[in-house]
Amino acid sequence: MASKVSPLAPNVIHPLPALPGVRLTARECGVRYKGRKDVMLMEIAPGSTIAGVLTKSLTCSAPVDICRKHLKGGKARAILVNAGNANAFTGKVGIEAVDRCLKATAKSLGCKVSEIFIASTGVIGEPINDKRITDNLPALIKDLQEDAWNDAARAIMTTDTFEKVATRTAKIGDAEVTINGIAKGSGMIAPDMATMLAFVATDAKIPAAILQTLLAKAADKSFNCITVDGDTSTSDTLLLVATGQGPKHKKPASATDPILKEFRAALESLLTDLAVQVVQDGEGAEKLVTIDVSGAASAAAARRIGLAIANSPLVKTAIAGEDANWGRIVMAVGKSGEKADRDKLSISIGGVEITRNGQRRPDYDEAPVAAHIKTRDVHIGVDVGIGSGKARVWTCDLTHRYIEINADYRS
Amino acid sequence: MASKVSPLAPNVIHPLPALPGVRLTARECGVRYKGRKDVMLMEIAPGSTIAGVLTKSLTCSAPVDICRKHLKGGKARAILVNAGNANAFTGKVGIEAVDRCLKATAKSLGCKVSEIFIASTGVIGEPINDKRITDNLPALIKDLQEDAWNDAARAIMTTDTFEKVATRTAKIGDAEVTINGIAKGSGMIAPDMATMLAFVATDAKIPAAILQTLLAKAADKSFNCITVDGDTSTSDTLLLVATGQGPKHKKPASATDPILKEFRAALESLLTDLAVQVVQDGEGAEKLVTIDVSGAASAAAARRIGLAIANSPLVKTAIAGEDANWGRIVMAVGKSGEKADRDKLSISIGGVEITRNGQRRPDYDEAPVAAHIKTRDVHIGVDVGIGSGKARVWTCDLTHRYIEINADYRS
Incomplete structure (x- = not known):
């Protein structure tokens, strides 16, 4: 079942030391x-x-x-x-x-x-x-x-x-x-x-x-x-x-x-x-995605917003396609059910702020974001403009390999 | 963007009649x-x-x-x-x-x-x-x-x-x-x-x-x-x-x-x-999946259970792979957060009852289920053994085409 090693695997896996008991x-x-x-x-x-x-x-x-x-x-x-x-x-x-x-x-x-x-x-x-x-x-x-x-x-x-x-x-x-x-x-x-x-x-x-x-x-x-x-x-x-x-x-x-x-x-x-x-080692993963959510009503709210982004097939496929389609992040925040101020929502990818005050920054330059999203380690930052709750969540992209692995796992 | 017509499209699309006003x-x-x-x-x-x-x-x-x-x-x-x-x-x-x-x-x-x-x-x-x-x-x-x-x-x-x-x-x-x-x-x-x-x-x-x-x-x-x-x-x-x-x-x-x-x-x-x-016409859809949930605490609970199944990537990829992996339906019911009696849970695919009293039926014959799941119209039945709430939900399978469509939608 386990075949090719994930491209995100550590280069070296160290042996664990003995542990008394x-x-x-x-x-x-x-x-x-x-x-x-x-x-x-x-x-x-x-x-x-x-x-x-x-x-x-x-x-x-x-x-x-x-x-x-x-x-x-x-x-x-x-x-x-x-x-x-x-x-x-x-x-x-x-x-x-x-x-x-x-x-x-x-x-x-x-x-x-x-x-x-x-x-x-x-x-x-x-x-x-x-x-x-x-x-x-x-x-x-x-x-x-x-x-x-x-x-x-x-x-x-x-x-x-x-x-x-x-x-x-x-x-x-x-x-x-x-x-x-x-x-x-x-x-x-x-x-x-x-x-x-x-x-x-x-x-x-x-x-x-x-x-x-x-x-x-x-x-x-x-x-x-x-x-x-x-x-x-x-x-x-x-x-x-x-x-x-x-x-x-x-x-x-x-x-x-x-x-x-x-x-x-x-x-x-x-x-x-x-x-x-x-x-x-997520099934089919080719990119590790780290999502930092801040400005939420509470830490729990921030985690739920982070997981709404992390679980969105549209966000995950956009990342697999190396497409900085940040509109899908807006969508995922909106569906999370948690308080967010649409008109204060700030989104960054790879540390580059894309939106401010509820719309795309007029000076937004997609080039550094496009370059960042081509790496194996993608970082998304979201501030929802409500409070001080924050959380970090991790996910991976959604690739063809996920479908391959899961369309015939049991057979 | 719209390319090949969905295999699930109606054979004939009739023109709508005029409507006064x-x-x-x-x-x-x-x-x-x-x-x-x-x-x-x-x-x-x-x-x-x-x-x-x-x-x-x-x-x-x-x-x-x-x-x-x-x-x-x-x-x-x-x-x-x-x-x-x-x-x-x-x-x-x-x-x-x-x-x-x-x-x-x-x-x-x-x-x-x-x-x-x-x-x-x-x-x-x-x-x-x-x-x-x-x-x-x-x-x-x-x-x-x-x-x-x-x-x-x-x-x-x-x-x-x-x-x-x-x-x-x-x-x-x-x-x-x-x-x-x-x-x-x-x-x-x-x-x-x-x-x-x-x-x-x-x-x-x-x-x-x-x-x-x-x-x-x-x-x-x-x-x-x-x-x-x-x-x-x-x-x-x-x-x-x-x-x-x-x-x-x-x-x-x-x-x-x-x-x-x-x-x-x-x-x-x-x-x-x-x-x-x-x-x-779901992106990449090759199968229409109809899910009937019964025996839930309420109609709303039944719908949430149905949607938990309908949204599970593992259930959807199994159907795409024409694999009657009903264990993933068990998983989805379990994660729905709604009341269900694991030991009374009954699951059917294509009208064939697979489980009863919380385990696989001893006389379960996979052949008719495997044949049903190869059709374009897949039916899943779930009774969670709690009450009389029921709901019907619809979804489609999750295929390679979904990834293709969404990994480069915007570009």
Whole structure:
């Protein structure tokens, strides 16, 4: 399925460092794909905490239901993930398959079922052959390694063309902790809490309730600000594990504890990195589009305006065609349903202000805008002239390749 | 711009009959296009009433602002329309251009400025050269004819590949009245009150307030139930004129007067006909997709679920690829934000029930579904298992041709 690598892929994908308290492995289990690894297991040290944000889809998958339930306990010993089959809309047989996977993993690791998390991505509505997973559990556990992060990131890919990894360090007091993350996603990307699959771990020691607040806040500025095609997945799952196996540090008192300042910034930076990589691997993407909205009634309003632009097929095809058709941006702002002052609306592309006071600037020179839009990295700025709310969102262009990929994905 | 005729176009486009109280003409004025008629004038008999529904876009065009204002008077003597330039986001110069057109037309016809309606469609953000229109007014008025409906319908086309016309008759008491309508639209179609441009006239005699209620209700079941690309136009304008020049009939007391029963049905049928023609001429469309949603919490909820399916690029590309990938329908229902019972969700394609009780039917045979999806007329049925709300919406598939049309529309 994954063919030519996206032209927006990073030039070099660095291997993630080992992270104390986490071991991983990936294996070819033949759940659906042949000739590639398709299952990943992340083993987590006893005593680790976990937080998560999950899709708001009303037709969410069986694994999402289970994660939501297990997150209440706040403790994790393993995350088991397969690609190729989303185990979504599979009814009772889907739930039974999840149960068998959870029980087998818990038994193998000697922990509670409620400490196992599971995620599945791929085709919707097909019963999953979970025996392919459980039969391979002993081998998966035997192969667990500290440095298999990139291998794990590759095993969870579907239409992705490159693995998405990111790492950051941050000081909590004098202790330097690490955060590692992997993600997958390429199509059906319009996160409504998290996008597709992302698994993040830190060796810091943070209580589950605080971890949850930190994660939700950072997800809101990263995964919740991207879109590829406006279609929200049934499987969106973002999990954050804290093993507490890194350098010793003072226990944070709350999510807003000043001791976590660097950690909060590092987490948001890492999630944004992963989220933008998902857009860079957007199905058929040839350009990354960054949209900054300002002057809105609130930050939430700014994000909705940004996403209205980011999801507009007419804006996205204009960018694919390298046509600075900014009238379509006007249209998208107008349809967003959010307050905007048509007669104060200011639009820029590539830093060049095109409109002012509700009309095209008399001195507008299209040449630098036309040159900018031919690059791989397109920037759109919109000020809607109402208030001080702002947001940044990311999307990609809409190309022929998107149609090619999606007109025969399942067959 | 308009090239190959849509494969979904009607085999024969019948000329509309004359309608007492309306004369029309179309002319090549060179507003933007060359070598085709691009301005249409509809002259309406004195004493006629008018109703309209207009885009809710917050970046609506100057002509939309004017129509909204003039509709308060409820009287019409002319509708002036140009294609090629939407006169949207053109600031003060756009408003001045509209003023000049209105004044010149009112002067030529000897009526009030508030009785003139105007609509513009085409590129957004370019100042319009209204002199091209006003200079041609004497010739336009000289050429007014009773049977120029189809000519007028062609003059308002942009990326449309065929003109959209429809006619109906209805009895009000013993009098048989006629309704004629023309429309244009192909891309930027996700009406939020009306879609793009549609001009409808009847020779019945109906007070403006009643006409408005009838129109809003019928638009809600027709134009507000279609989408091509989810992008709402800055120019959506649907106007309905009643000339009162047809056979004499009793004055209706209200919009729900039983005397109007046939008229209400005929109006909804005519608007639906025009709306479906817009989808059939959807940019790049190769298949017309009709989606029936039932079992929703309300009719409005059913429509939103239907539009979530109809706007999903993944559903639309699957249909373009003739792939019965019904899992994407599950996804779209899930993202709609409307109440649905995942475990009662039933999906059918071409009348074949695929899922029941939240999973694929064990006896599901894909063969008849695969055969159905290869036709030009695809039907999707969804029951969300909550209540008794239902709605029908129409869309088209998303093809390579859509990308081709929109990646270089303006250049």
